[in-house]
Amino acid sequence: MAVNLTIPSQTDIHAVKGVQIGIASAGIRKAGNKDITVFQFAPDTAIAGVFTTNRFRAAPVQVCEAHLASDNDVRVMVVNTGNANAGTGEPGLIDARKTCTELAKLLDLRPTQILPFSTGVILEPLPMDKLLGALPAAVSDLQDNNWFNAAYSIMTTDTQPKIHSNQIELDNKTITITGISKGAGMIRPNMATMLGFLATDAGISPTLLKDMTREIANKSFNRITIDGDTSTNDSFMIAATGQSGIYVDSVASPHYAELYQALRDAAVDLAQKIVRDGEGATKFITITVEQAKTSEEARKIAYAIAHSPLVKTAFFASDPNLGRILAAIGYAGVNDLDVSKLRLWLGDVLVSVNGGRNPDYLEADGKRVMQESEILVRIALDRGECTETVYTCDFSHDYVSINADYRS
Amino acid sequence: MAVNLTIPSQTDIHAVKGVQIGIASAGIRKAGNKDITVFQFAPDTAIAGVFTTNRFRAAPVQVCEAHLASDNDVRVMVVNTGNANAGTGEPGLIDARKTCTELAKLLDLRPTQILPFSTGVILEPLPMDKLLGALPAAVSDLQDNNWFNAAYSIMTTDTQPKIHSNQIELDNKTITITGISKGAGMIRPNMATMLGFLATDAGISPTLLKDMTREIANKSFNRITIDGDTSTNDSFMIAATGQSGIYVDSVASPHYAELYQALRDAAVDLAQKIVRDGEGATKFITITVEQAKTSEEARKIAYAIAHSPLVKTAFFASDPNLGRILAAIGYAGVNDLDVSKLRLWLGDVLVSVNGGRNPDYLEADGKRVMQESEILVRIALDRGECTETVYTCDFSHDYVSINADYRS
Numbered sequence: 001m002a003v004n005l006t007i008p009s010q011t012d013i014h015a016v017k018g019v020q021i022g023i024a025s026a027g028i029r030k031a032g033n034k035d036i037t038v039f040q041f042a043p044d045t046a047i048a049g050v051f052t053t054n055r056f057r058a059a060p061v062q063v064c065e066a067h068l069a070s071d072n073d074v075r076v077m078v079v080n081t082g083n084a085n086a087g088t089g090e091p092g093l094i095d096a097r098k099t100c101t102e103l104a105k106l107l108d109l110r111p112t113q114i115l116p117f118s119t120g121v122i123l124e125p126l127p128m129d130k131l132l133g134a135l136p137a138a139v140s141d142l143q144d145n146n147w148f149n150a151a152y153s154i155m156t157t158d159t160q161p162k163i164h165s166n167q168i169e170l171d172n173k174t175i176t177i178t179g180i181s182k183g184a185g186m187i188r189p190n191m192a193t194m195l196g197f198l199a200t201d202a203g204i205s206p207t208l209l210k211d212m213t214r215e216i217a218n219k220s221f222n223r224i225t226i227d228g229d230t231s232t233n234d235s236f237m238i239a240a241t242g243q244s245g246i247y248v249d250s251v252a253s254p255h256y257a258e259l260y261q262a263l264r265d266a267a268v269d270l271a272q273k274i275v276r277d278g279e280g281a282t283k284f285i286t287i288t289v290e291q292a293k294t295s296e297e298a299r300k301i302a303y304a305i306a307h308s309p310l311v312k313t314a315f316f317a318s319d320p321n322l323g324r325i326l327a328a329i330g331y332a333g334v335n336d337l338d339v340s341k342l343r344l345w346l347g348d349v350l351v352s353v354n355g356g357r358n359p360d361y362l363e364a365d366g367k368r369v370m371q372e373s374e375i376l377v378r379i380a381l382d383r384g385e386c387t388e389t390v391y392t393c394d395f396s397h398d399y400v401s402i403n404a405d406y407r408s
Numbered sequence: 409m410a411v412n413l414t415i416p417s418q419t420d421i422h423a424v425k426g427v428q429i430g431i432a433s434a435g436i437r438k439a440g441n442k443d444i445t446v447f448q449f450a451p452d453t454a455i456a457g458v459f460t461t462n463r464f465r466a467a468p469v470q471v472c473e474a475h476l477a478s479d480n481d482v483r484v485m486v487v488n489t490g491n492a493n494a495g496t497g498e499p500g501l502i503d504a505r506k507t508c509t510e511l512a513k514l515l516d517l518r519p520t521q522i523l524p525f526s527t528g529v530i531l532e533p534l535p536m537d538k539l540l541g542a543l544p545a546a547v548s549d550l551q552d553n554n555w556f557n558a559a560y561s562i563m564t565t566d567t568q569p570k571i572h573s574n575q576i577e578l579d580n581k582t583i584t585i586t587g588i589s590k591g592a593g594m595i596r597p598n599m600a601t602m603l604g605f606l607a608t609d610a611g612i613s614p615t616l617l618k619d620m621t622r623e624i625a626n627k628s629f630n631r632i633t634i635d636g637d638t639s640t641n642d643s644f645m646i647a648a649t650g651q652s653g654i655y656v657d658s659v660a661s662p663h664y665a666e667l668y669q670a671l672r673d674a675a676v677d678l679a680q681k682i683v684r685d686g687e688g689a690t691k692f693i694t695i696t697v698e699q700a701k702t703s704e705e706a707r708k709i710a711y712a713i714a715h716s717p718l719v720k721t722a723f724f725a726s727d728p729n730l731g732r733i734l735a736a737i738g739y740a741g742v743n744d745l746d747v748s749k750l751r752l753w754l755g756d757v758l759v760s761v762n763g764g765r766n767p768d769y770l771e772a773d774g775k776r777v778m779q780e781s782e783i784l785v786r787i788a789l790d791r792g793e794c795t796e797t798v799y800t801c802d803f804s805h806d807y808v809s810i811n812a813d814y815r816s
Contacts, residue, residue, distance in 0.1 A: 122731025
């Protein structure tokens with residue numbers, strides 16, 4: 001039961017010129033599942049990515065990083081679900097490389113031009129026979145507008161596909177931005193078991209795209225959390241094919257700002273959709289911390305609130321339990337925080353001032369906000385000018401049910 | 409439903425010479441509740457405490473610290489349940505001081521000889537009329553062996569009272585160590601909504617007792633976590649009355665080691681009892697990280713595991729989901745951790761080596777350990793010689809139910 005997660009109809013999804021997608025069924029975890037997705041990009045496409053910070057970085061993440069560092073002409077991404085190829089040691093690396101080698105043969109490319117992605121169960125060897133056996137079918141399926149099916153085929157415990165598609169006009173040219181993501185559990189800043197793939201037919205220089213991808217991740221995929229767990233496989237990729245005739249190579253380029261904004265909006269939407277489909281989520285919560293001295297302290301406070309099981313269960317119960325929110329602010333680790341100066345709002349209701357309850361606050365007003373499915377928690381610290389926003393969801397019985405299933 | 413929490417029978421609880429306890433009913437939250445507890449100590453008792461690190465330190469915590477700093481002859485502790493007097497600003501401080509002033513009058517002491525403690529709902533003013541009205545009855549009730557009733561009267565959402573009582577022989581003298589604690593939710597290192605009161609009739613110099621209290625807290629109350637939330641009111645106190653004829657004033661004193669060990673064992677037991685009665689707990693989990701380079705990195709890894717909702721739900725499900733534990737180790741923030749060197753045991757079963765599954769590991773063995781009600785998770789990092797242990801519980805449906813009750 002996702003929270004206000006909209007799925008665009010297939011006809012509203014715009015193909016990205018220079019991107020073809022093919023899907024196949026390898027039956028990695030369940031027979032018949034569509035579990036292999038191949039993206040092929042036109043020559044001269046720039047590709048950049050950011051990856052998990054978990055020390056148990058999965059084999060495909062390590063191979064992705066190596067290929068991106070060593071080859072200037074990456075042209076393909078291959079994704080499997082059902083098995084994360086994580087915690088698999090040296091044999092896992094061999095499997096990830098073998099996937100690239102076999103796919104390269106089929107597409108007449110170098111193995112280093114291929115980036116592998118895996119998501120699913122950890123600590124089990126990738127069933128290579130099944131995976132490799134499905135690659136020819138995925139390649140035969142490559143076609144121009146296959147995003148809708150791809151959004152389904154990268155799902156694991158997701159209940160809904162996550163797709164964003166938009167177009168903007170720049171210099172009388174139509175620029176398309178389309179992407180997909182997957183998530184569910186183990187979602188936390190700095191990448192969690194989440195994958196995000198965004199493509200545009202704008203042209204962006206590889207150096208600039210690298211910076212943009214990092215910045216955009218820090219406002220989107222790196223600002224979502226469901227349970228505070230960071231997975232071993234998280235990856236967020238942007239591909240810019242340049243087929244639209246627009247080219248941007250610096251932040252001073254005339255169309256940079258609009259293009260950045262459109263890509264960022266797409267990434268924020270795809271990241272938020274992961275939270276909206278968080279395991280057991282019934283509410284979507286935005287936490288904004290303003291007037292912080294540094295971005296880091298704003299993030300610390302926002303995450304302390306977003307990760308507190310006591311706060312999250314109070315949201316589930318529609319209980320405006322201010323004490324739990326204030327306690328989380330207090331233990332966030334900002335050691336010189338003067339709590340007597342902060343203000344806290346639930347939606348548009350000012351609930352706390354001077355380190356205590358706002359004298360004009362009525363519990364009924366707080367309760368009204370907490371009953372909504374989209375809730376804004378806003379804190380002003382009166383210490384500086386930095387603002388950070390984090391997105392999360394509530395914590396329900398279903399979270400426990402889903403995650404207490406034996407090997408869900 | 410507490411996990412293997414033993415309650416000593418009333419006859420097994422030893423009075424501590426020099427300690428009297430009185431109990432009364434103020435009806436702060438519910439009429440008729442025994443919710444006021446007064447401890448009175450004989451002259452020359454040394455008292456030391458450690459308090460929450462939360463920036464929203466409750467009014468009574470602030471008053472405790474001020475009185476301990478300004479008065480060398482603290483003689484009384486007064487505890488109320490039902491209201492935490494936290495997030496109450498200046499009026500809260502006035503209330504906490506007023507409690508001390510009124511009780512001082514009844515006992516013919518200075519207000520600074522009294523330490524106030526509160527636990528319960530945050531952000532609501534302390535109902536002073538009720539509280540002050542019950543003080544005379546609590547004073548009239550002061551008696552030698554009232555620990556059993558006191559353990560009940562400091563409970564909030566606890567389902568069981570938490571008591572420890574023990575005696576050791578030093579120099580042919582019997583030394584008694586008796587204490588009580590309360591906890592339930594919002595339990596995390598560096599104090600959570602937990603109170604711990606430990607007393608001994610050994611004599612300990614005030615300076616030494618201060619050090620011992622901090623050290624003991626760091627091996628007991630500061631090493632437990634239920635949901636990672638640190639409360640505004642946590643306090644752990646040790647009182648040493650000196651009535652037994654034994655006196656210790658330095659770590660070189662002949663009886664120091666035995667006394668330290670006995671006090672530490674008592675504190676560890678009282679702290680563990682809080683976890684055993686954790687909200688919704690069905691299993692008691694000990695997490696030990698060995699061969700770390702520093703204690704800090706050992707703690708980081710132990711807490712990452714202890715706080716992961718994914719790991720905690722897997723414990724609830726008796727699912728030996730190694731991937732979740734390894735992922736938590738990986739994101740604990742030890743940036744140069746070489747995961748290929750670590751070993752992970754569930755109980756006596758070696759489950760992971762070389763960054764992956766132990767080839768000899770059988771899932772049935774892991775499952776057998778996970779089905780027990782007391783589980784040891786042990787990790788060896790092969791980086792150094794530091795060890796840290798953290799205690800936690802699993803995460804069940806009942807945790808959500810308890811905390812999603814409107815203003816539980």
